Amino acid sequence: MIVGILFIICVLLIIGSIIYSQKVRRREKSDAVFGNPDRAAGGWYWIIAGVSSLMLLWFYFSWDAARSFFPNAANELCQVAKVAYAINPTRSIFPIDSPVLKGTYLLARDTAHLQRIEQQVGRSSFDQSERAQLLQTISEIRSALLILTSSQYVTSKTFAELNTIAVEIEQLTAHFESSGYPGLATTEEEEAVRAQPKWGEIGIEIPFLPVTERGRKFDAASYTIGDISKRFVKIRNKSPHFEKQVTKVKNQIETFQDYSDNVIGLEQSVVAERAKLIKQINQVFKRIDDATIFPPLALDPVERAIRNFDQAQFNAQDNLRYISIFALPGGSIMASAHACSEQGAGRWLPKPADTVRNFLRIMNPAVGYKNVPMLWYEKKQVGKIIAPVIPDWIANLVPGEYPRHSEAGDVPHNFKSKVLNFARGNYRSPALPVPTGHIWDSLVRVFLGLILGVVCGVPLGIFMGLSRFAKGYFDPMIELYRPVPPLAWAPLILTIFGIGDGGKVFLLFMVAFAIMVISARAGATGTQLSKIHAAHSLGASKIQIIRGVILPNSLPEILTGVRVAVGVCWGTLVAAEFLAGTTGIGFVENVARKQSHYEIIWVTIVVLGVLGLIMDLIMRWIIARTIPWRGKG
């Protein structure tokens, strides 16, 4: 319902934008020639049109629009799919979807196979009499095939069975086409239909029981045709002649075992070769023994009946076909014995409504993802917060020994052990709310890597910009690792540092460091000589010139470097979290991928995009605030 309204609003917005753009064009000066960059200025209404188009695409290809405008379509298509599922084993016997009758195909294949075996026998290590025996058997198998394909051997029982099937299908078709089919639903059925969840509610993907009259027709027919189909595929072309021939061949093949296993003095490889050939003969024989090949015209009544039914059900689909093609683009609804599901675009492109619902679900701190909230806070004692920055070894510096437990079983404390407890945060202290969760972890990693990169990279970059030694000495080290894609380092670094935060932060540090060194160096080398001269003649010392002239003069390059580094770090982080770890947005996406949880994958994609955009906006804001002189100096 909401989606339907949104869909219509989007369409109206696009139309409105187009109309408004025409109005604006008419109002504007007519001398705006092509190629004038001013023509690209403004145009907020096209932004609206663009966003609306994007939403329309999403609504359309995720089948959310279809769900809204044709709420029963999926259920009806599910019933149609059930018929297809039931009829398929039978259909596949006839030249409906395939070019030839299945029997024709089997016959051709088996004949060709026999021919190949015959040639192999000629080249094999069997002796003359053995070869004659084998070829004899092969021609016996051919005779069995001939029995199958000639109608004079088909028993009247088999004909009767086939006839029954054909009649039953014709009857079904007649019923199916009559208006009353399949009769009124029982109250039990109606209740079961009402009890089942609707399309898109969590649980099964598409309601299985038929909701509409048309659906009930297909549903009922699917069970009947399924039943008939099952019986039909079990019918075998077995006649006394055929059975006799089969027994004969079987006995012959059994004696062949002696040709390989029981001959003394044969080499291992020869034994294997002989056994393989005999096995092949047996394989072809077993296939023919199945008696699924019928005389060329024996199945005609059934084929006619199936074609009729197929046409009838196809006709009965009516507008559902168009709904399937146009409202459910890029895929279809498939049925199996007990469930129907979306396949194609509707499956891997989750519906906006479902995505939002999943987003809200995992954003709920009580749910989260894998027992970790996405973004929340936890109460943490101050001692525990500062403990990571206090090294344990400061306790070792305190004179004395750590206490030992007494015979009475208690653990005494002295000053040294108390210092250790302090360093480890094992003491009572007021609790403070601390952010936590997947998103927070990812942000902290990026932030730490970035800060480390800036703190180490900027001084080195400026040093390299000012000193021939530094430039020459450090350049090879940086240029050696910088061109390597960061992800190529990831496996190695994650091995060295483990899957904790250390490895990821170090990886991001490497990324940010190289970018910061290069941008700070570019900034330092780009300082105008006259400014440095001016600072010299104003009496500034070296340090004062670096702090007061070169550093601020490099600030535009440095901040642009930070902005680039934020983006690259963000990309690298997600990939690193993909590889290893137990928290982070990349981790969430990786788990969702393994579980084919497409809604969550899309949620992480959108969250990553929005966070990346926010970080870039913050950087742009900082740049605009801190270096307003950029490009105006």
Next chain:
Amino acid sequence: MSDLVLKNLSMMFANPVGDDVHALSDINFTLKQGEILAVLGPSGCGKTTLLNIVAGFLHPSQGSITLGGKEINSPGVDRGMIFQQGALFEWLTVARNVDFGLRMKGVSKQLINAKVNDWLDIVGLRGLGDTPTYQLSGGMQQRVALARCLINDPELILMDEPLGALDALTREKMQSLILKIWKETGKTIMIITHSVEEALMLGERLFVMAPRPGRLHKEYHLPFAGLGLKQDPRSIKNDIAFAQQREEILGMIWDMEEEIMGQKSDL
């Protein structure tokens, strides 16, 4: 007395390919305290090299250079510099640019503020102390550069084509300002320029330099700077004596340029 004395000054630039460049050859002159000197010459005659040596950014290959008897071998606060493009620190406000030198010395805040306001008054930028310098026009930027240089109370002011990037009207105003400051402070000033009119207007003494190697070609003693303090600069420029002088020097430089071109075409 803090006179600027150059003795037998020569400058050679090592050239990795081809001959070494003889930028300056045997320069000798004394600039007395309170004099204003304009140096003029065709491009490539070593004007800027000379100025950079005086400023201490370059070391001469031969000869000596002293200011008030002290050898010059590094930049120092006793020689203030004005550059063609102002070379202001655009990340600082006008006031912070002006007091840059004082802050580097660690002068107390109150003293700085008083001095900054005084100097902004003198250069005609009163009330613009908190303006970012990138918002100023070219002429205003040069006024800031002047104040920034003068607040350090240098003995010698070196100007490297200070008005080269300004429009004609602003240029004349700035010329008056420079003359005014020269008179009021009594500073020694050395101006490099390639505008003959400006050199005549500002130079109490005027050196015309010749290229290859850079050397002092001719020296003039001129009355126009002194007149400029009393008279409107435009009326001076309309003076016949001014015009004659200008034509003479222009002709001289023209010939030098022709000579250079001739040498080039000979090669």
